[in-house]
Amino acid sequence: MKKKRFLGIALTAALALGSLAGCASKSEDSAGTAGKGEKITFWAPFSGADGPRMKNIVANYNKSQSKYQVDMQIIPQNDYYKTVDLSFSGQKSGPDVMIMHADQLTNYESKHLIKDITDVAEKAGIKKENYSETAWNAGAFDGKQYSVPLDIHPLILYYNKDLFKAAGLDPNKPPKTREEFVADAKKLTDSSKNQWGFVVPTLWPNQFIYPTVFFQNGGELLKDGKPNYNSPEGVEALTFLSDLIHKDKVSPENVQQDGEVTLFLQGKNAMQLNGPWMMEQWDKAGIHYGVAPVPQLGTKTQAVYANGHNFVIPAAVKDQKKLDGITDFLKYVGNNAMEWARSGQAPASKAIYEQNAEFKKMTQQPQVAKEFTYAKFAPRIANWGQISDPLWSEVNLALLGKKDPKQALDDATKKAEQVMSK
Structure with missing residues (x-):
């Protein structure tokens, strides 16, 4: 799954990357309906490798009964929320x-x-x-439910088993703590060969990496409704990531967009923090890699930043026949989401991640599901994209060595406060 920018309500480039990681394409597509029954129109941004998986689920549902027919329409991800907004505005x-x-x-x-x-x-x-309690609660507001979860896609650890073995490390024992992570990264680094223990991205996917360490420090991105980026927990998290580059020197400097991905594909980056959507790319490249939950890189607790796909129904849909058809379809997906798991994702339905024998035998997906209980989503505030945009810009400057972490986060906090005061 690749990331691209999209437009939508109060979105920014950084939010677009985080929200839509994983669904890239250039053309609109649809899974039409050949049968009869109440027609249910279903929109999704799954225009990458995950699209055919969801199409198969829809096709199998349509074949399983004749009362309803789901018509899946794929909207290219860079246009997805713009198109959604046009529909909500009646255009x-x-x-x-x-x-x-x-x-x-x-x-x-x-x-x-x-x-x-x-x-x-x-x-x-x-x-x-x-369903996973974490995933279900993402759609709960004031005691009411507004979504049914499909999956949670958290940050996870990928590592090169061949490089681990060559460095004298057990390829079946990835690091679990900050101390182990830094020690392993140092052993895996040979700058003379352009080989690095952990290549620190200065851009995407820091929208997942930095909050993960922040949360593991026990921090909150927003506190009492205000930006809390320059809290001690935030400064410590950014200092840690900066030190991997400038002090520990387990990463090259000035990593450009996707530079860490390129080096991982070349066998020059031993460990990478990214999302489940990368699985297909690693498999196609023939990398001998392992997958594990993100180590506890923070100082206080285990946590991981995540996003998730959810089914929602527009408020304007009131026809009871359609509502019955929609919920019948959603219940079917919950019980038949193994096809979705084959895309690399971990479905939020317990019928899959807790009870399905095939799922438990998979390499990556059970590791993703292990993180469900402590996964954390973006703060619950409208316009989070605009509020967080200054944060990602300043994190980038700190990792490039152009600003002290404390100064960068002070500046990010001030800019975010200005956004919220408008």
């Missing part, structure tokens, strides 16, 4: 059900654009206890 015919990222739910719920599905979900037998 374009909208869907009956759609995919929405966890970090977008607050934007749309706060504007009353997505439906409270508490009653229709209960009627259909879609229950909280059948």
